[in-house]
Amino acid sequence: MRxxxxxxxxxxxxxxxxxxxxxxxxxxxxxxxxSIGIKQIAAAARISIGTVDRALHNRPGVNPTTxxxxxxxxxxxxxxxxxxxxxxxxxxxxRIAVHLPRHIASFFDPLRSGIREAAQATHSVTVDLDFRTxxxxxxxxxxxxxxxxxxxxxxxxxxxxxxxxxxSTIRKFTDHGTAVVCVASDAPRTNRLATVSVDAATxxxxxxxxxxxxxxxxxxxxTITGDLKTLDHGEKLRGFAAALATMxxxxxxxxxxxxxxxxxxxxxxxxxxxxxxxxxLGIYVNTAISIPVLQALEESGLCGRVQxxxxxxxxxxxxxxxxxxxxxxxxxxxxxxxxxxxETLYRYLLDGVQPQPVTRLAPHIILRSNLPLFLDRLSDAVxxxxxxxxxxxx
Amino acid sequence: MRxxxxxxxxxxxxxxxxxxxxxxxxxxxxxxxxSIGIKQIAAAARISIGTVDRALHNRPGVNPTTxxxxxxxxxxxxxxxxxxxxxxxxxxxxRIAVHLPRHIASFFDPLRSGIREAAQATHSVTVDLDFRTxxxxxxxxxxxxxxxxxxxxxxxxxxxxxxxxxxSTIRKFTDHGTAVVCVASDAPRTNRLATVSVDAATxxxxxxxxxxxxxxxxxxxxTITGDLKTLDHGEKLRGFAAALATMxxxxxxxxxxxxxxxxxxxxxxxxxxxxxxxxxLGIYVNTAISIPVLQALEESGLCGRVQxxxxxxxxxxxxxxxxxxxxxxxxxxxxxxxxxxxETLYRYLLDGVQPQPVTRLAPHIILRSNLPLFLDRLSDAVxxxxxxxxxxxx
DNA sequence: ACAATTACCGTGTACGTTCCCGTTAATGCG
DNA sequence: CGCATTAACGGGAACGTACACGGTAATTGT
Numbered sequence: 109m110r111x112x113x114x115x116x117x118x119x120x121x122x123x124x125x126x127x128x129x130x131x132x133x134x135x136x137x138x139x140x141x142x143s144i145g146i147k148q149i150a151a152a153a154r155i156s157i158g159t160v161d162r163a164l165h166n167r168p169g170v171n172p173t174t175x176x177x178x179x180x181x182x183x184x185x186x187x188x189x190x191x192x193x194x195x196x197x198x199x200x201x202x203r204i205a206v207h208l209p210r211h212i213a214s215f216f217d218p219l220r221s222g223i224r225e226a227a228q229a230t231h232s233v234t235v236d237l238d239f240r241t242x243x244x245x246x247x248x249x250x251x252x253x254x255x256x257x258x259x260x261x262x263x264x265x266x267x268x269x270x271x272x273x274x275x276s277t278i279r280k281f282t283d284h285g286t287a288v289v290c291v292a293s294d295a296p297r298t299n300r301l302a303t304v305s306v307d308a309a310t311x312x313x314x315x316x317x318x319x320x321x322x323x324x325x326x327x328x329x330x331t332i333t334g335d336l337k338t339l340d341h342g343e344k345l346r347g348f349a350a351a352l353a354t355m356x357x358x359x360x361x362x363x364x365x366x367x368x369x370x371x372x373x374x375x376x377x378x379x380x381x382x383x384x385x386x387x388x389l390g391i392y393v394n395t396a397i398s399i400p401v402l403q404a405l406e407e408s409g410l411c412g413r414v415q416x417x418x419x420x421x422x423x424x425x426x427x428x429x430x431x432x433x434x435x436x437x438x439x440x441x442x443x444x445x446x447x448x449x450x451e452t453l454y455r456y457l458l459d460g461v462q463p464q465p466v467t468r469l470a471p472h473i474i475l476r477s478n479l480p481l482f483l484d485r486l487s488d489a490v491x492x493x494x495x496x497x498x499x500x501x502x
Numbered sequence: 503m504r505x506x507x508x509x510x511x512x513x514x515x516x517x518x519x520x521x522x523x524x525x526x527x528x529x530x531x532x533x534x535x536x537s538i539g540i541k542q543i544a545a546a547a548r549i550s551i552g553t554v555d556r557a558l559h560n561r562p563g564v565n566p567t568t569x570x571x572x573x574x575x576x577x578x579x580x581x582x583x584x585x586x587x588x589x590x591x592x593x594x595x596x597r598i599a600v601h602l603p604r605h606i607a608s609f610f611d612p613l614r615s616g617i618r619e620a621a622q623a624t625h626s627v628t629v630d631l632d633f634r635t636x637x638x639x640x641x642x643x644x645x646x647x648x649x650x651x652x653x654x655x656x657x658x659x660x661x662x663x664x665x666x667x668x669x670s671t672i673r674k675f676t677d678h679g680t681a682v683v684c685v686a687s688d689a690p691r692t693n694r695l696a697t698v699s700v701d702a703a704t705x706x707x708x709x710x711x712x713x714x715x716x717x718x719x720x721x722x723x724x725t726i727t728g729d730l731k732t733l734d735h736g737e738k739l740r741g742f743a744a745a746l747a748t749m750x751x752x753x754x755x756x757x758x759x760x761x762x763x764x765x766x767x768x769x770x771x772x773x774x775x776x777x778x779x780x781x782x783l784g785i786y787v788n789t790a791i792s793i794p795v796l797q798a799l800e801e802s803g804l805c806g807r808v809q810x811x812x813x814x815x816x817x818x819x820x821x822x823x824x825x826x827x828x829x830x831x832x833x834x835x836x837x838x839x840x841x842x843x844x845e846t847l848y849r850y851l852l853d854g855v856q857p858q859p860v861t862r863l864a865p866h867i868i869l870r871s872n873l874p875l876f877l878d879r880l881s882d883a884v885x886x887x888x889x890x891x892x893x894x895x896x
Numbered sequence: 897a898c899a900a901t902t903a904c905c906g907t908g909t910a911c912g913t914t915c916c917c918g919t920t921a922a923t924g925c926g
Numbered sequence: 927c928g929c930a931t932t933a934a935c936g937g938g939a940a941c942g943t944a945c946a947c948g949g950t951a952a953t954t955g956t
Contacts, residue, residue: 143595143628145942156906161944169904192589192626193942196911199584201537229845231852232586232626234537313871321716321829351871355826432749435715458625470875473867477707477745481864539912550936555914565934587912590941901954907947919936925929 144185145193152181164189195232202457203236204450205256207266209245212396214422215442216267218485219292222446223265226454233458244369245269245338253277263287263453265446268295270337287456291449292442293340294466301456304449306440307468308340312347314473315392315417318436320356322415327389330362330381334369334395344394362388371400378404382414390415390435399424402433421474423486429479439472443485538579539587546575558583586626595628596851598844599650601660603639606790608816609836610661612879613686616840617659620848627852638763639663639732647671657681657847659840662689664731681850685843686836687734688860695850698843700834701862702734706741706788708867709811712830713784714750716809721783724756724775728763728789738788756782765794772798776808784809784829793818796827815868817880823873833866837879 146164150157155174162170163178164187181187206223208216220239227235240256242248246269256264257280264281268274268290275298278288282299290303319329331348333341345364352361365381367374378401381388391414393401398418405411411433418425418437428434448467455461474482540558544551549568556564557572600617602610614633621629634650636642640663650658651674658675662668662684669692672682676693684697713723725742727735739758746755759775761768772795775782785808787795792812799805805827812819812831822828842861849855868876 143593143942147942157943158907158945159905162905165944167945171904174904188628190590190593190628190942192586193911194944195586195626196584196590196913196941197943197945199537199586199911231624232589234582234584307872307875310872310875314869317869317871324718347871355870468875470866470872472864473869473872475708475711475867476749477711477741478701478704478864478867481701481704481862537912540914541912551913552915552937553935556935559914561915563934568934584912587941588914590911590943591913591915593941897956899955901952903952904950906949909944909946911943913941914939916939917937920934922931922933924931926927 143190144187145190146187149178149182149185149187152185153178192232200458201234201236202262202454203238203260204453205238205240205259205261205264207240207242207249207253207256207264209243209247209249209267209269210241211244212420215292215396215420215440217442219442219446222443222448223450224446225443226447226450230454235454245335250274250277254280257281257284257286260284261286262457263289263301265289265291265449265453267292268339269293271295271298271339274298287453289449289453291445292440293338296339302452302463302465302467304445304452304467304469305340306445306471308343309347309350310468311419311438311440311471312344312349312392312394313351314438314471315344315394315436316348316351316359317355318417318473319390319392319415320352320359322435323356323359323389325389326358327360327386328362328384329359329390329392330388331364331392331394332374332377332381332398332401333364333366334397336364336366341394348392348394359389367395367397367400369395369397371397374398375400375404379408382408382410388414390417392417394419396420396422402428405433421482421486426479426483426486429474429476432476435475437474439474439482441469441472444469537584538581539584540581543572543576543579543581546579547572589626594852595630596656596848597630597632597654598847599632599634599653599655599658601634601636601643601647601650601658603637603641603643603661603663604635605638606814609686609790609814609834611836613836613840616837616842617844618840619837620841620844624848629848639729644668644671648674651675651678651680654678655680656851657683657695659683659685659843659847661686662733663687665689665692665733668692681847683843683847685839686834687732690733696846696857696859696861698839698846698861698863699734700839700865702737703741703744704862705813705832705834705865706738706743706786707745708832708865709738709786709788709830710742710745710753711749712811712867713786713809714746714753716829717750717753717783719783720752721754721780722756722778723753723784723786724782725758725786725788726768726771726775726792726795727758727760728791730758730760735788742786742788753783761789761791761794763789763791765791768792769794769798773802776802776804782808784811786811788813790814790816796822799827815876815880820873820877820880823868823870826870829869831868833868833876835863835866838863 146157146160150160153160159170159174160178163175164182206220208220210216224237227237240252242252245267249269250273253266254277264286266288274295278295278298278300281288288300290300292305294303294305331345333345336342349361352359365377367377374397382404391401396419405414415435416433418434421437421439425434425437429437452463452467456463540551540554544554547554553564553568554572557569558576602614604610618631621631634646636646639661643663644667648671658680660682668689672689672692672694675682682694684694686699688697688699725739727739730736743755746753759771761771768791776798785795790813799808809829810827812828815831815833819828819831823831846857846861850857
């Protein structure tokens with residue numbers, strides 16, 4: 109596919125540049141140039157707009173000589189296609205299914221909001237969003253997915269629970285021409301178009317570095333993880349262990365404790381953990397189920413004495429961070445993840461932009477000092493503004 | 503101004519919800535409903551599209567009875583205006599001037615990129631971006647601004663150097679109908695529409711909290727600031743001092759040292775600072791001019807022994823973070839700031855959405871462990887993709 | 897030589913809105 | 927009653943593009 113190198117619309121002027129007289133700033137025009145379109149090109153080339161259209165889009169049936177002439181003129185005139193007209197003509201609507209678990213709501217609700225926000229910001233194309241919800245990661249998701257295979261969606265957004273099981277389903281989607289974008293977790297070695305997630309290994313590394321910086325004495329640290337079947341949790345632990353070895357050699361790691369996302373298990377595990385000798389100096393909880401851990405700490409009277417790093421942000425954590433009982437929490441930015449995932453899918457479907465396969469964003473390190481900046485995100489479950497805006501002007 | 507409550511296009515279905523039979527998922531339609539427009543409303547109401555248009559937009563010349571009827575029908579049919587068609591008809595182009603200093607390039611270049619990216623993502627409306635550049639914050643910016651007052655811009659993006667001086671200029675712009683959005687720094691108590699910036703006070707607080715957590719012994723910490731005339735730097739110091747008092751009472755603050763953004767001054771100041779007794783345990787550099795500070799530390803052989811927190815991210819800092827000579831740097835996310843500032847201005851100009859006056863984003867805390875995730879942003883000075891995308895399909 | 901094929905190009909319509917102008921019917925006033 | 931005024935509405939052109947279709951000239955076959 110050929111492209112004309114279109115000169116952008118950006119003009120710039122300088123002031124006080126040695127090699128560029130400041131008089132150049134008078135060169136800016138008062139009124140924007142009459143926007144030039146396919147018609148103006150046709151007039152300049154003395155041909156019809158149909159030919160211009162064919163030439164610009166590399167469609168067959170146009171003489172290579174005239175095509176080049178058109179491309180030249182288009183470039184010299186600074187032609188930029190009117191996207192409103194284009195989108196109006198080929199009246200597209202995108203149909204996108206969104207498959208996400210209900211729990212943990214503090215994470216997936218804002219993720220959904222991010223998707224909605226991005227979809228709403230989409231001017232000029234109507235987007236149909238179909239939200240599908242299932243109880244937990246890896247519980248009933250496959251069945252729900254399979255139901256949508258034949259429905260002719262343009263794309264779907266999903267969080268793969270067990271990457272191995274969804275592979276064939278993803279293939280079915282792509283075979284039907286449906287683009288699949290993973291969000292919040294990856295399903296590598298599948299046909300998925302792209303993945304947007306927080307870099308899990310880095311989350312673990314940050315936790316290790318923070319603990320290493322704060323804890324000066326020699327000792328042990330522990331991790332409490334959710335379910336090791338999900339790719340993310342294993343990645344976090346690997347990052348944690350690796351960073352601990354290189355950046356905090358004075359701390360040794362107690363083997364990971366798996367809580368299987370059950371509060372009871374997490375609570376019991378923490379209690380037995382605190383009875384160990386020597387008692388761990390720090391704990392890294394890499395799942396959102398951190399409240400039972402804190403409860404166990406509290407009941408043991410060790411709340412201030414064991415440094416704690418948690419994951420995600422939800423209302424119950426706020427007072428604990430404010431009081432210093434939690435050193436830091438690693439915020440996985442669900443809203444941003446959703447927004448980015450949608451934008452990736454959207455640009456692929458509409459502009460054909462092949463996205464980079466994985467987008468890894470940096471988690472936010474939330475401390476006591478920057479906590480206030482994140483509090484507004486907690487209450488925006490319904491922040492979506494549905495006034496569709498009839499009035500265009502004023 | 504009246505609005506019809508438009509039902510959104512989002513559908514949702516559940517699985518395994520107790521009070522919602524899973525059979526509801528079969529209710530989704532295979533093909534998207536024929537998108538309904540002003541014409542369909544007219545047909546349903548047995549009137550012409552002209553009247554429908556008038557009714558929907560509260561234009562005069564329509565009987566209140568029929569207007570209400572139209573609004574009812576529009577709502578029941580789930581009418582959503584086709585923005586592409588709208589934007590095509592009222593052929594808008596936005597003209598926006600962007601006034602930013604050239605230095606510090608590591609900050610303002612990505613900020614410009616963010617603006618460009620957001621402007622490019624704007625489908626369906628052509629945006630003219632005029633970049634104006636002046637050497638430094640507060641040097642010649644006013645003159646350049648005044649030149650643009652009468653040019654009829656729809657909006658301008660700027661970084662106020664000295665907030666007091668730009669007040670009258672901003673007023674002139676708004677008097678001419680030009681919306682002003684500040685980015686990276688604020689000009690409070692002026693007519694500016696909105697401000698997008700990193701919360702400076704929080705930056706300072708984070709620095710203090712980190713130092714307080716890492717330094718256990720009693721001692722002193724120092725700050726090296728740029729120019730206290732710019733609002734941001736003062737805010738950072740206030741945040742630093744406040745957080746130090748509440749969260750790290752074992753550390754006492756040495757009065758701020760002003761470097762006036764000159765490397766030489768920063769270098770000298772650091773040298774004399776290091777000769778003090780007791781020697782400071784930590785230093786917070788709240789401006790991007792941190793290299794001279796590091797040089798002074800290096801020459802004094804104290805590089806690992808004094809905890810250092812810097813600001814922003816540029817290539818020279820990378821090895822210093824990797825080697826642990828810098829504890830952390832507070833990244834002000836220029837790209838995101840630019841993108842957000844543009845989006846704010848855009849949504850106001852186009853949709854009339856009154857933005858919230860200040861948007862404060864959280865700075866990223868860059869440590870050694872999460873540094874790799876930020877490295878790609880360093881090389882994207884020319885990441886702007888200028889292929890304007892002729893080919894709509896495929 | 898003429899017909900058939902092909903390569904190239906012009907024309908027209910539609911997309912959904914906005915907005916101007918024209919039309920109708922009702923009202924006001926002398 | 928006749929005419930002007932006005933409220934309420936219909937009709938239609940345009941915005942810039944994509945694309946189907948029809949047309950013309952050039953090329954080929956016999």
